[in-house]
């Protein structure tokens with residue numbers, strides 16, 4: 001037990017030579033011990049029981065802790081540095097929200113427990129729903145979708161069912177801007193619609209003339225993010241929603257990035273009928289790496305009965321579950337990722353109304369400040385005042401010095417900053433998209449801008465080759481194509497891969 005560290009001394013950040021947990025295994029070592037049996041020993045006779053022991057790694061507790069701590073320290077994290085990944089809203093997640101989600105009564109309550117015994121949990125969802133519909137300007141919400149993409153699919157299935165029930169089956173087209181997040185066209189297609197792309201004008205906004213030409217009696221709806229993926233507010237948003245409503249279509253708001261508008265304006269007032277919000281982005285749950293999220297869908301009153309069920313309703317003697325009458329069905333087991341919803345409510349309560357009213361304003365202020373300092377080094381893609389994020393381009397530097405957006409991203413990583421989002425939105429060549437969020441100090445923003453200046457100067461000079469960065473990280477430039485084409489899920493096969501370009 002607790003047999004000290006592994007004899008080999010390992011560098012804190014080794015290259016890919018870091019041993020796997022299986023390689024650290026030493027027969028007989030244990031990290032835990034079961035308590036003495038306090039029940040009689042019983043033979044289990046079941047043909048499914050295996051004859052030989054599984055090949056599990058055998059390590060001491062210290063080895064185990066060291067191994068995973070080393071791996072964790074090789075990763076970049078919001079808690080380690082500035083993470084300006086545009087469109088992903090990597091803000092600081094207060095520990096307090098996590099501590100609430102870890103409370104036994106929340107973490108261990110079973111979702112099958114009857115409503116009368118879990119009034120507190122129902123209250124969490126009900127209260128959060130009230131806040132969310134106030135923030136978005138909608139009337140009812142479901143917390144089932146576990147992510148933004150799933151919220152989109154939910155919203156589109158609601159549009160589909162609504163149109164079907166109203167005998168408008170000719171409406172087969174969903175209009176999506178060419179700047180949209182990739183999940184938008186994917187969700188529309190998955191829901192059985194045809195995707196029609198509307199172009200972006202020179203200023204980075206929906207091309208209204210193009211939209212007018214595309215809209216007809218087959219238009220089922222439009223999906224839009226506002227501020228859009230260029231970080232710009234669609235000035236003609238009311239006209240846009242009127243164009244769609246005039247032909248009997250519905251308007252869907254991709255509210256994954258609600259950050260810019262919280263406390264400032266509401267999709268419901270802009271004419272949207274359905275909104276999904278990414279609680280994990282805007283309302284601070286640790287995300288990225290595929291962890292649990294929450295993409296609640298809020299709708300205007302006329303769509304309530306299409307929501308996935310059950311939803312929470314208030315009755316005379318307390319809160320209860322209710323399954324809407326024309327529900328599209330379930331999008332997730334039980335009530336979605338309850339603990340993510342809980343964290344969002346805690347975050348909202350931490351900020352209070354006063355704080356929430358400032359959230360959007362500060363997110364925009366930070367982005368505008370950062371864009372003003374960064375644009376002295378890298379030009380903006382659009383010369384419009386940005387909202388919560390902004391897009392720059394190094395296409396000129398690519399021509400003059402062969403500098404690619406990915407080179408800048410890799411160099412930033414090496415200097416302690418996470419890369420901004422690169423090559424997105426797709427319509428901007430060599431794009432770098434920055435989103436500082438409201439949780440960064442002005443000093444951090446200045447640091448990033450200064451570092452970018454140093455990097456661009458270095459890359460423009462002759463003494464550094466573009467492929468040199470990153471120089472100090474455990475992994476250099478992995479070939480991103482091979483893992484995408486040859487999925488390897490077995491650690492033993494990993495070394496067979498040619499992993500550097």
Ligand SMILES: *Cc1c(COP(=O)(O)O)cnc(C)c1O
Pocket residue numbers: 087088147148149150181183225254256257278293295
């Ligand atoms: C992040 C994002 C999504 C997808 O959200 P997930 O929770 O990752 O599924 C959709 N649209 C926009 C604009 C986003 O930024």
